[in-house]
Amino acid sequence: MSLYHELCQRSADPRHPFLIGPGESLSLADMAQASSQCEGVAPGDVVALVGDFDASGIRNLLTLVDRRAIIMPLVAANHAQHEYCFASGHVDVVMAEGKLVRRQERQTAHPLLDRLRSRGHAGLILFSSGSTGMPKAIVHDFDKFLARFATPRPAWTTLGFLLFDHVGGLNTLFHMLYNDGLVVRPTARTVSAVLEDIRRHDVQLLPTTPTFLRMLVHSGLLNQAALPSLRLVTYGTELMDQSTLSAVANLLPQVDFRQTYGMSELGILRVRTRKRDELWIQIGGEGVKSRVRDGELHIRAENRMLGYLNAPSPFDAEGWFNTKDLVEIDGPWLRIVGRADSVINVGGLKVLPAEVESAALSFPGVRQAKAKGASNPLTGMHVELLCQPGEGVELSIDALRRHLGEVLPPHARPLRIRVGSVPTGHRFKQV
Structure with a gap:
């Protein structure tokens, strides 16, 4: 049976749109053309x-x-x-x-x-x-x-924020198609347009990125009264910081927040979040196993990729994939704290860029932050930090440096701090 006919059989009414957007709608019945x-x-x-x-x-x-x-x-x-x-x-x-x-x-x-x-x-x-x-x-x-979409699951009216070339975007589309849901194509991926689309179409689910959630928080436009239909926000594709999660959870007290976890190599995996305003999760689902080795998360999944076209296979003999995500463990829960391939070695001491970025984002007025390592003749490497202030904010580097000195150990404190625009890719994640 073709995919088209399978989807038609699962739909209560193939003439009912599964996609609406600026000036268009699309139903399974339209697919005949x-x-x-x-x-x-x-x-x-x-x-x-x-x-x-x-x-x-x-x-x-x-x-x-x-x-x-x-x-x-x-x-x-x-x-x-x-x-x-x-x-x-x-x-x-x-x-x-x-x-x-x-x-x-x-x-x-x-x-x-x-x-x-x-x-x-x-x-x-x-x-x-x-x-x-x-x-x-x-x-x-x-x-x-x-x-992975064959098992019926609830489908809410969902904003199609994640893109056409992204595993998360494809996951949203096929989840809606297989479960008779509705995807709202955003007018634009800007704060004002996304908020207006949520209001106009009574969107219930917003899948997005931590970078975009920071944009929402700093816009000053986010509040529960303005988004009465919104029930769930899922976030992934990059590391979330606690200060952003706490801020957005406070602004939207009636909305649930769930971290997602997935990679293009493995697809989007089932995740259970301990609390709506916490970063502790469990990863599982059908055909998925996880383990931690030397602080790094390994995943084995039945529906994994076949391999790379331009690189060696990353799977070991038993099918385990090292995600390179560094995690902390609290009983059955884990929290992702950084990437093994981005650790900065300062005089033999390890610094996670995410640790420095999270500290910077907790300072009032910092909208985005990006930490990296740079060569140093004495310590081998040192930390450098780029901070992007919120619109209209005059950011004091001296005050920021004092704040970082209070919350970071000496080896993790940036030697150089710059104010400027933090690069963000077309998928609304830092690059």
């Missing part, structure tokens, strides 16, 4: 699909799954990396603006792609964030990727 847009795509073709969660992008995504293509979702905002993605993903066809715009001769084969073709399965190629080195091309069997 989709096939002509993918003419010329053959089973097993690697298709770079440049789009968004709009009618054209979703029509083509579902049609390509049914055509058993290997799909690489991309967004226009990341245009500078497209040629790298095409080469790393062995792309055969490029689709943009709802139509095939380029076909190129297949130069080389790859065992992972050939495995999908021999199975007759659709595939999915996603890219890592590239925060440490060039992005890795991650290959999933789309049939296995979709299997």
